[in-house]
Amino acid sequence: MRIAVLASGEGTNLQALLDRVHGRDGIALVAVASDKPGARALERARAVGVESSVFPLERYGDRAARDRAMATWLAGQGAELIVLAGYMQLLSPGFLRRFDGRVINVHPALLPAFPGLRAIEQALDYGVKVFGVTVHFVDEGIDSGPVLLQRAVELPSARTVEEVRERLAPIEHELLPEAVRLIASGAVRIDADNPRRVVIER
Amino acid sequence: MRIAVLASGEGTNLQALLDRVHGRDGIALVAVASDKPGARALERARAVGVESSVFPLERYGDRAARDRAMATWLAGQGAELIVLAGYMQLLSPGFLRRFDGRVINVHPALLPAFPGLRAIEQALDYGVKVFGVTVHFVDEGIDSGPVLLQRAVELPSARTVEEVRERLAPIEHELLPEAVRLIASGAVRIDADNPRRVVIER
Numbered sequence: 001m002r003i004a005v006l007a008s009g010e011g012t013n014l015q016a017l018l019d020r021v022h023g024r025d026g027i028a029l030v031a032v033a034s035d036k037p038g039a040r041a042l043e044r045a046r047a048v049g050v051e052s053s054v055f056p057l058e059r060y061g062d063r064a065a066r067d068r069a070m071a072t073w074l075a076g077q078g079a080e081l082i083v084l085a086g087y088m089q090l091l092s093p094g095f096l097r098r099f100d101g102r103v104i105n106v107h108p109a110l111l112p113a114f115p116g117l118r119a120i121e122q123a124l125d126y127g128v129k130v131f132g133v134t135v136h137f138v139d140e141g142i143d144s145g146p147v148l149l150q151r152a153v154e155l156p157s158a159r160t161v162e163e164v165r166e167r168l169a170p171i172e173h174e175l176l177p178e179a180v181r182l183i184a185s186g187a188v189r190i191d192a193d194n195p196r197r198v199v200i201e202r
Numbered sequence: 203m204r205i206a207v208l209a210s211g212e213g214t215n216l217q218a219l220l221d222r223v224h225g226r227d228g229i230a231l232v233a234v235a236s237d238k239p240g241a242r243a244l245e246r247a248r249a250v251g252v253e254s255s256v257f258p259l260e261r262y263g264d265r266a267a268r269d270r271a272m273a274t275w276l277a278g279q280g281a282e283l284i285v286l287a288g289y290m291q292l293l294s295p296g297f298l299r300r301f302d303g304r305v306i307n308v309h310p311a312l313l314p315a316f317p318g319l320r321a322i323e324q325a326l327d328y329g330v331k332v333f334g335v336t337v338h339f340v341d342e343g344i345d346s347g348p349v350l351l352q353r354a355v356e357l358p359s360a361r362t363v364e365e366v367r368e369r370l371a372p373i374e375h376e377l378l379p380e381a382v383r384l385i386a387s388g389a390v391r392i393d394a395d396n397p398r399r400v401v402i403e404r
Contacts, residue, residue, distance in 0.1 A: 110312055110315065110330070110332055110354075111315075111330075112315050112316075112328055112330075113312065113313075113314050113315040114314075124396075124399075125396065125398060126314055126349070126398055127348050127349050127393075127396065127398035127399040127400060128312070128313075128314075128349055128352060129349055129350075129351060129352035130312055130334060130352040130353070130354045132332060132354065146329050147328070147329050147330055147331055148331075149331060149358070150330060150331035150332040150356070150358075151332065151356065152312075152332045152334070152354030152356065154352070154353065154354065156351070156352075156402065157402075191329075194326075194327065194329065196327060196328055196329035197326075197329040198329060200358065200359075
């Protein structure tokens with residue numbers, strides 16, 4: 001399975017995918033795209049010889065046009081699964097239709113709690129005692145698609161975004177590659193009785 | 203500390219409190235109230251000689267009047283902490299003002315996800331992979347008060363309310379007594395920087 005990664009920042013989840021699934025079990029990371037010209041994720045891709053390209057909004061006028069160009073480029077690289085790894089833009093409906101059911105995202109909260117930006121801040125502000133990570137299919141809503149994998153961590157005394165992020169990052173780096181492996185191996189399907197429920201046959 | 207329990211149904215959380223904190227560490231369960239005349243919780247109270255009383259809405263005309271009568275009865279029993287254990291009614295603002303910051307509830311979800319009725323059904327419908335239990339202070343919203351304790355359980359293959367309830371019930375029976383013990387021992391305070399954050403000093 002040929003996968004592509006979209007990232008806006010550091011690219012630590014991209015690195016986890018490069019380290020843990022790229023080149024194994026018939027999985028190849030074939031393309032990295034970003035909305036941010038300076039994203040460190042692009043460097044990480046170049047460092048291992050993975051094709052990369054940047055699609056800043058300014059260059060295309062609007063999101064739909066940018067996403068059309070990006071989708072065309074990704075399809076040209078043969079991408080079969082699109083993995084959002086710290087990609088900070090909402091994808092347009094046209095993009096999602098083109099890769100229907102083949103876009104996943106990792107989010108630093110136990111969805112449906114704390115969707116959107118600054119999830120860890122939201123959770124700390126609320127005063128939760130359990131934090132977590134969700135990998136989900138992407139639909140047109142904000143972090144609202146069907147859940148693939150979730151893992152929780154009890155941090156009853158957590159006070160700062162940094163200490164929570166430090167605990168969640170290794171979980172993200174484990175769950176996202178796991179989700180890619182499961183999809184690539186054909187273990188993932190949608191429950192016939194509930195389209196929200198993702199069934200995983202391990 | 204003298205505690206009172208409000209319950210609408212079976213009273214298994216009441217039983218956990220009777221078994222695990224009643225008569226220990228200076229904690230006495232002094233009153234059980236219900237909105238439902240037939241609630242099994244009332245029997246459990248009688249069986250161990252704890253005062254009980256029933257406050258059906260029909261007898262009082264409206265919720266505010268019912269809650270006034272109930273608050274007066276509870277205060278008369280010397281209740282210092284009110285524990286909702288499967289109490290299916292929303293408490294009126296007057297009741298909450300009278301026991302300000304001294305009402306707690308147990309909820310079978312990781313709040314703020316899935317507040318209100320049928321929390322487990324809501325979670326299954328959403329398709330979550332992590333379920334859990336929250337003990338929280340009660341405010342005027344629906345399951346919206348500050349979180350005292352939370353515990354998560356990963357049930358990625360859960361399909362039915364029964365199997366999830368079976369896993370959450372023992373967690374409720376542990377967390378609710380633990381919350382009562384912590385409050386009674388003076389270990390619980392509100393963070394001066396964030397009134398949503400409950401600090402527990404163990």
